[in-house]
Amino acid sequence: MLHKVFKCSKLYLGMTAVILSQSMALNLAYADTVTTDFTKNLPSTDVDYSNPDSTSVFLFRNVENSLTLSELDRRYPALNYTYYNTFTSQVYEAIKEEQIKKRFLSKVPTSDGKTYDYNQIPIVIQADYMFSKDRGDQITYTGNVSMIQGDRHIKAQEIVYTRGEDGKQYITVKGDVNLASNQLVLDADQIVVELLNSNTQEVSADKTTFALVDTIMHGQAESLDSSDNITKLNRSELYAGPIRPFTLNIGASETIIDMNNQELTFKRATIRIGKVPLMWFPSFSVNISGKPQTGFKEPTIGLNSNTGFNINIPFVWYINQxxxxxxxxxxxxxxxxLLNNNLDFATKYGITTINYAFSAPFMNRKDDTYRYYLGVRHLATFGDYDLSLNYRGVSDKRYFYDYYNNTDSYLTSNYSLSYAKDNWSWDLSAYTFKPIYNTESKAYNSAPEFNFNYRQPFAYNKFRFALTGQAAHLYNGDADIYTKADRFYLKSSILYSATNSVFKSDYSLSQYLNFYHQYNRNTNRYENIVRSAPEFKAEFSTKLVRDTLAFDRYAVTVTPSFGYTFRRISNKYDERFHNYDSSTQLPSILMVQNGIYNYGIDSLQDANDINLGYKVSYIDRFSGQDKLSARVNLIQSITKLKYLDIQTKQRYSKYKRNLVLGVHYNIADKFNFDTANIIDLTKGNSSMGVVSFNYQPNLTNIVQLNYRYATKKYLEDALITSYRDKEIKQLGIAYVWDINPQLSMLFSNYIDLKDRKLVDRNIAFNYVYYGWSISISYERRRVGANQYENGFDFSLNLIGFNNSYNSRFGRYINSGKIPFVGNR
Structure with missing residues (x-):
C-alpha cells in the first residue's frame, strides 16, 4: 500500500495538527496505513529529548537563567509532536513521577527542618553507670546509654568521653550504636564524634549501615567519616533505596557524598542490581540535584526485535555555562x-542543537555501510521576529526503523522567519520532505513559501477587514503530471458582528483567488490557470444560561445557532487543477469535536448550505465536572452541488447533507460516553467517527471500549489510501492502568468487524523500582491481507540516585489507541 502524507501550508498549520491526530485514531483495515511524521521537529536519535532533565543550557542576561529543551518544546508548541492533544505523554509521566516519588520517599528518615548551634546546645547523657578517671579527662558511661544534643540522638551500650593532651575532645560510642540526626541515620559497631560541642559535626564510624536523611539513599561501609555535610565512605555499597536484594547500588572502594553540592563521587566503582554486577567504571559522579554536571550518566540496557541486545552509555560534558x-x-x-553526538549551545542569537549520529562500516553489523543521522535546530527571537531552522538528514530510509522502530513516512526539514505585530503577521518558510521507511513516492516540497495575514481587531457593530495570502513554490519530482508549480493565494474578507440582549450575529463577505503557474511533464509546457470564488457567510446564535436545575445541581448553557454559507467556485471542472494540500481536504476527529470542518487552499467546494447547530453543556456546580457537553450541526445544501471525482474524472451532482456530532456524557461518576462523528446522510456516504465508552477513575487509569469507522468514500476523498475497496470498521478495547504506583500496564486489541481478523494488538508493562525501571512491550499488527508484523521491546533503565522516576510509559497516550483521554 502506498502511504500518502501531504504537506500542509502554514496557513493551515492548526488544521494540520488535528489531521495528524486522525491518522493516529483511525488505523486502516490492514494497519499498514497512515504513518505520519509525528516527531518531525524533534531530534529523533536522542530519546532523552522527552526527559525534562536531559538538556540544560544557560542563557545570557536578558533571557532566563536556565531552560531545558522540553521546556522549549512547551514554549514553542509547534516543535512538540503532542501539541494537538490536551493530555500528553509529558503530563502523564509528570503525574507518574510524582506518584512514585511520593511512594518511595514516604518511609525515608526525615529532618526536623531546623538548624542547630552546637556551641549553645548542651549534651545530655543518660546511663545506668558512670566512671571517671584521669581527673575527669576520661568519663565512661555504661548500661542503657543514650545521648541527645539538638537533632542528634545516639543509643549504645557504652559512651566514653575523652579529652586529649592536645585539648581535643572526643566521644567514642561503642556496641550496637544507633545515631539519628538531620544528616544521617546509622547503625555501627563504633562511632567517634570529634568536637561534639562545635559546629563541625565530625563523625567517624566503623562497619556501619546508614541512611541519608530526606533521600532514598541507604548504604553500608567499612568506615565512614562525616563533616560539614560531606561524608566519605571506604569500601562501601551505596543503595538507591532500602538495602534489598534488587535495589540498584554502587560498590566502590571510595565514595564521597557531598550534600552541600548534591553530588556523589565514586572511585573504582561497580554498578549492580543487588549483588549482580552490570558494569565497572574507574571513576564517575552523579548529580542528585538536577544541576548540570560533567560525567557519565546512567546507562540503558535493552532487548529489541530490531536491535537485539542493546546498551546505551551517555557521557555529558558541560563545556561552560x-x-x-x-x-x-x-x-x-x-x-x-552507533555513536550519537549532541552539541547544545546558547548565544545572544538563540539556542542551537546539533545532533550527529553515525555508524562507520567497521562498526555496522547489518550491511557494512556508513549510516548516519544529522539534525540541526536553531531557535531565536529578535523583538517581533522569530527564527526557526530545523534541518534533518539521514543516510537511508530504514535508519529510524532499525534503530528506533519508527515508522514515520517522511523526514521533514523546515525553516521559518516570522513576524507578528499589531494587526500584521507574516512568515517566510521552506519545507522539504524526504521519504523514509516503506514510502516510495515523494511529497510536494515548498520552498520558498510566504504567508501573510492582516486582521483588524474584533469589535461589535463595526466593519472589519481581513486579508490572508500565500505565495509558494511547490515541487515534486515523482509527481505523475505536475512536478512543480508556483501557487498564489489570496483571501480578502469584510467582517461584521452585532449583538443585542437576545442574539449574536456574525457576517463575512469574502473573495478567494487562486493562481497557478504549473509545469506539466506530459506536455513539457507551463500552464497558467486561475480559480476564484465569492463567499458569503452569516451565523446567528444565542446563549441561554440557567444556573438552577434539578435541585440546584447543574448549571446549564444552551447555544442554538443558525448559519448560511454561499460559495461558488469557478472552473470547477478544469482537470488541470491539482490538490497540492491533500491532507487538509477533510476534517478529522478532533476537528469535529471542536466544530471545524472546512477545507484547504486547493480543495474549495461549492456551498449553498444551511447550518443548524445546537450546543448544550451541563456542569455540576459542586464538583465542576461536565455532566453533558454536546455539539450537533446539520449542514444541508439548498440546491444540488456539482462535483468532480478526482479518480474517475467524472462529473456528478448531489445534495450535501452532513451531520456533525460531538458528545461527552458522564454516565455515572467515573463512567463516560464520548463520540465524535461526521456522517454523510446522502448516498455518497463519506463518513468517519469514533464512539467510546470509558471508565476513568483518575488521570492515569482509563479503560475504553472503542468503535472506529471510516467509509471507503471518506478514505478515497481524503487520499488516505490508494485502495478503493477498503473501509474501516474496527472494534477494540484499550486500557492504561496502574496496578500500583510502580507497576503500569497497557493493553489494546482491535479487530476488523468485516473479516473478524486482528488489526493490531499492543501489550506493555512498565515497572519502577529503587534505582531502575523495566519496560516490556509486544506489538502485532496487520500489514497485508493475511500478513502480520510482530515486534517486541525490552528496556532496563538505570535511574540512579536523582529521584527522577520518568516511566516513559506515557508515549502510549499518544498512540491513538486511546482516543479520548483528557479531552475533558
Missing part, C-alpha cells in the same frame, strides 16, 4: 555500534 556536549555509545548485537 552556555554549551553542553553529549556523546552516547549505543551498542546493538544486530546493528553494531
Amino acid at each position: 552556555n554549551m553542553k556536549y553529549t556523546i552516547s555509545a549505543f551498542f546493538s548485537s544486530k546493528l553494531g555500534l
Whole structure:
C-alpha cells in the first residue's frame, strides 16, 4: 500500500495538527496505513529529548537563567509532536513521577527542618553507670546509654568521653550504636564524634549501615567519616533505596557524598542490581540535584526485535555555562555500534542543537555501510521576529526503523522567519520532505513559501477587514503530471458582528483567488490557470444560561445557532487543477469535536448550505465536572452541488447533507460516553467517527471500549489510501492502568468487524523500582491481507540516585489507541 502524507501550508498549520491526530485514531483495515511524521521537529536519535532533565543550557542576561529543551518544546508548541492533544505523554509521566516519588520517599528518615548551634546546645547523657578517671579527662558511661544534643540522638551500650593532651575532645560510642540526626541515620559497631560541642559535626564510624536523611539513599561501609555535610565512605555499597536484594547500588572502594553540592563521587566503582554486577567504571559522579554536571550518566540496557541486545552509555560534558556536549555509545548485537553526538549551545542569537549520529562500516553489523543521522535546530527571537531552522538528514530510509522502530513516512526539514505585530503577521518558510521507511513516492516540497495575514481587531457593530495570502513554490519530482508549480493565494474578507440582549450575529463577505503557474511533464509546457470564488457567510446564535436545575445541581448553557454559507467556485471542472494540500481536504476527529470542518487552499467546494447547530453543556456546580457537553450541526445544501471525482474524472451532482456530532456524557461518576462523528446522510456516504465508552477513575487509569469507522468514500476523498475497496470498521478495547504506583500496564486489541481478523494488538508493562525501571512491550499488527508484523521491546533503565522516576510509559497516550483521554 502506498502511504500518502501531504504537506500542509502554514496557513493551515492548526488544521494540520488535528489531521495528524486522525491518522493516529483511525488505523486502516490492514494497519499498514497512515504513518505520519509525528516527531518531525524533534531530534529523533536522542530519546532523552522527552526527559525534562536531559538538556540544560544557560542563557545570557536578558533571557532566563536556565531552560531545558522540553521546556522549549512547551514554549514553542509547534516543535512538540503532542501539541494537538490536551493530555500528553509529558503530563502523564509528570503525574507518574510524582506518584512514585511520593511512594518511595514516604518511609525515608526525615529532618526536623531546623538548624542547630552546637556551641549553645548542651549534651545530655543518660546511663545506668558512670566512671571517671584521669581527673575527669576520661568519663565512661555504661548500661542503657543514650545521648541527645539538638537533632542528634545516639543509643549504645557504652559512651566514653575523652579529652586529649592536645585539648581535643572526643566521644567514642561503642556496641550496637544507633545515631539519628538531620544528616544521617546509622547503625555501627563504633562511632567517634570529634568536637561534639562545635559546629563541625565530625563523625567517624566503623562497619556501619546508614541512611541519608530526606533521600532514598541507604548504604553500608567499612568506615565512614562525616563533616560539614560531606561524608566519605571506604569500601562501601551505596543503595538507591532500602538495602534489598534488587535495589540498584554502587560498590566502590571510595565514595564521597557531598550534600552541600548534591553530588556523589565514586572511585573504582561497580554498578549492580543487588549483588549482580552490570558494569565497572574507574571513576564517575552523579548529580542528585538536577544541576548540570560533567560525567557519565546512567546507562540503558535493552532487548529489541530490531536491535537485539542493546546498551546505551551517555557521557555529558558541560563545556561552560552556555554549551553542553553529549556523546552516547549505543551498542546493538544486530546493528553494531552507533555513536550519537549532541552539541547544545546558547548565544545572544538563540539556542542551537546539533545532533550527529553515525555508524562507520567497521562498526555496522547489518550491511557494512556508513549510516548516519544529522539534525540541526536553531531557535531565536529578535523583538517581533522569530527564527526557526530545523534541518534533518539521514543516510537511508530504514535508519529510524532499525534503530528506533519508527515508522514515520517522511523526514521533514523546515525553516521559518516570522513576524507578528499589531494587526500584521507574516512568515517566510521552506519545507522539504524526504521519504523514509516503506514510502516510495515523494511529497510536494515548498520552498520558498510566504504567508501573510492582516486582521483588524474584533469589535461589535463595526466593519472589519481581513486579508490572508500565500505565495509558494511547490515541487515534486515523482509527481505523475505536475512536478512543480508556483501557487498564489489570496483571501480578502469584510467582517461584521452585532449583538443585542437576545442574539449574536456574525457576517463575512469574502473573495478567494487562486493562481497557478504549473509545469506539466506530459506536455513539457507551463500552464497558467486561475480559480476564484465569492463567499458569503452569516451565523446567528444565542446563549441561554440557567444556573438552577434539578435541585440546584447543574448549571446549564444552551447555544442554538443558525448559519448560511454561499460559495461558488469557478472552473470547477478544469482537470488541470491539482490538490497540492491533500491532507487538509477533510476534517478529522478532533476537528469535529471542536466544530471545524472546512477545507484547504486547493480543495474549495461549492456551498449553498444551511447550518443548524445546537450546543448544550451541563456542569455540576459542586464538583465542576461536565455532566453533558454536546455539539450537533446539520449542514444541508439548498440546491444540488456539482462535483468532480478526482479518480474517475467524472462529473456528478448531489445534495450535501452532513451531520456533525460531538458528545461527552458522564454516565455515572467515573463512567463516560464520548463520540465524535461526521456522517454523510446522502448516498455518497463519506463518513468517519469514533464512539467510546470509558471508565476513568483518575488521570492515569482509563479503560475504553472503542468503535472506529471510516467509509471507503471518506478514505478515497481524503487520499488516505490508494485502495478503493477498503473501509474501516474496527472494534477494540484499550486500557492504561496502574496496578500500583510502580507497576503500569497497557493493553489494546482491535479487530476488523468485516473479516473478524486482528488489526493490531499492543501489550506493555512498565515497572519502577529503587534505582531502575523495566519496560516490556509486544506489538502485532496487520500489514497485508493475511500478513502480520510482530515486534517486541525490552528496556532496563538505570535511574540512579536523582529521584527522577520518568516511566516513559506515557508515549502510549499518544498512540491513538486511546482516543479520548483528557479531552475533558
